[in-house]
Amino acid sequence: MTRTKQFLLVVVIGLLSVLGATAAVQAAEAWPQRPVRLIIPYPPGGAGDMVGRMLGSGMSPGFGQQVVSDNRGGGGQIIVTQIAANAAPDGYTLFLASATHAINPALRKNLPYDTLRAFAPVTLVAESPLVFVAHASLKTASISELIAAAKAQPGRINYASSGPGTGGHMSVELLKSMTGINLVHIPYKGAGPALIDVVAGQVQMICTSPLPAMPHVKAGRLVALGMTSLKRSPAYPDVPAVAETVPGYQSTLWYALLAPAGTPPAVLKKVHGEAIKSIAATEMQERLLALGATPIGNKPQELQAFVRDEIQRWTKLVKQANISLNR
Numbered sequence: 001m002t003r004t005k006q007f008l009l010v011v012v013i014g015l016l017s018v019l020g021a022t023a024a025v026q027a028a029e030a031w032p033q034r035p036v037r038l039i040i041p042y043p044p045g046g047a048g049d050m051v052g053r054m055l056g057s058g059m060s061p062g063f064g065q066q067v068v069s070d071n072r073g074g075g076g077q078i079i080v081t082q083i084a085a086n087a088a089p090d091g092y093t094l095f096l097a098s099a100t101h102a103i104n105p106a107l108r109k110n111l112p113y114d115t116l117r118a119f120a121p122v123t124l125v126a127e128s129p130l131v132f133v134a135h136a137s138l139k140t141a142s143i144s145e146l147i148a149a150a151k152a153q154p155g156r157i158n159y160a161s162s163g164p165g166t167g168g169h170m171s172v173e174l175l176k177s178m179t180g181i182n183l184v185h186i187p188y189k190g191a192g193p194a195l196i197d198v199v200a201g202q203v204q205m206i207c208t209s210p211l212p213a214m215p216h217v218k219a220g221r222l223v224a225l226g227m228t229s230l231k232r233s234p235a236y237p238d239v240p241a242v243a244e245t246v247p248g249y250q251s252t253l254w255y256a257l258l259a260p261a262g263t264p265p266a267v268l269k270k271v272h273g274e275a276i277k278s279i280a281a282t283e284m285q286e287r288l289l290a291l292g293a294t295p296i297g298n299k300p301q302e303l304q305a306f307v308r309d310e311i312q313r314w315t316k317l318v319k320q321a322n323i324s325l326n327r
Contacts, residue, residue: 031091031267035066039087039095041080043073046191047128047211047291051255052096054287055125058278059271067094074189076165078104078111085118089262091271095119097256099167102310106318107165115311120268121303122257123275128293129229129252130171131239133213133222134205135198143175143226143245146205150181158184160203162191168207170314170323171228171251175207177321178246198222209253210236210292228252235292254296256303272300 038056042048049071056067072080077100087093097119105115132143138157140146150157161169164187176183186203188194195213198206199221206213207228214236216222226242227233228251233241242249257275259268278284279297288295298306317323 029266031270032063032065034092035068036063036091037070037087037093038067039070039072039080039084039093041072041077041096041098041100044071047209047253047293048096048098048255050291051126051288051293054284055096055257055275055278058281058284059274062274062277063270076104076108076163077101078108082112084258085113085260087260089120089260089264091259091263091267093260094122094271095258095260096125097258097307099253099310100165101256102307103165103167103170103314105311106314107323116304116308118261119258120261120263121300121307122259122268122272123279123300124296124298124303124306125255125257125275125279126288126293126295127229127252127254128291129210129227129233129241130168130207131210131213131227131236132172132175132205132207132225132242133198133217134225135201135203136221136223137201138204138223140225141223142240143242146225147179147181147245150179150183154182155184158186158204160186160188160194160198160206162194162208163187163189167251167253168194170317171207173321173323174251174317175242175246175249177317178249233292235289255293256307268300 038052040049040052053069056069060067072083077098081101084093084095101115105111134140134146140149159172161172163169169185169187172183191208191212194206195208197203199216213222214224217224224239226245227236227239229241230243230250231241232239259271276297279295285295
């Protein structure tokens with residue numbers, strides 16, 4: 001090949017690259033041309049659903065299109081996560097991941113997706129503590145009393161959860177690991193039925209979302225033992241943090257916005273910008289705080305590092321405590 005032909009080839013390749021980049025930018029500027037789907041791995045009505053709907057509602061004006069919630073609960077969030085991971089990476093499908101997103105790879109082998117590689121991070125939306133609550137018949141009013149009772153009668157105190165591998169289950173397992181106590185796990189298919197049986201005294205305690213649990217505490221049906229955040233929740237300042245008794249204890253629910261891997265960077269940038277605006281809006285801040293959640297809104301690379309750290313943290317616990325889905 002002569003130098004002239006080589007030069008022309010380089011010029012052509014350069015022009016094609018510029019044209020391709022220009023087309024990608026133009027496509028991103030034109031996006032979205034139709035409603036955007038936000039997959040929420042919860043049934044309607046719960047805290048996770050509320051967070052997703054608030055976020056979507058806040059992003060819609062900036063998109064110039066509606067963000068439509070697609071609720072898909074159940075299955076340990078594996079099926080819904082696979083659906084989101086396999087969606088076309090065109091910006092028209094977004095995913096509201098939760099803490100279970102990082103727990104699943106720690107507990108389950110051969111997931112049908114790679115938790116870190118299957119998604120492009122957008123932002124961490126919010127974090128929320130869980131609360132340990134007990135039926136009055138357990139006769140414990142604090143985490144320290146629970147630990148003492150569990151050590152005095154190992155294997156005699158039971159707790160409910162919304163299912164194996166969920167945030168509530170793993171939060172109790174973390175407490176067990178850090179204190180050496182033995183509590184019997186009774187898994188349910190959902191947080192609602194689990195909480196109902198604790199209120200009825202069929203099960204002695206549960207670690208669950210404050211939103212449905214605290215009204216029962218206020219009514220005297222349950223006793224709040226401790227919040228799972230490192231410090232007391234501003235929404236429930238009278239409830240001690242577990243860490244006040246067990247230093248270093250922390251286990252929070254969190255909600256993060258993701259997109260399928262391969263979504264154009266320019267589209268991701270636009271999604272991130274509108275998500276941050278939505279999270280920073282006064283109305284959403286107030287509503288999140290009312291749920292007991294803390295608004296976050298960080299950078300994509302910070303979210304990716306956060307999820308990686310969460311996976312490592314739960315994997316370490318699973319190995320140390322020999323946790324299986326059958327317990």
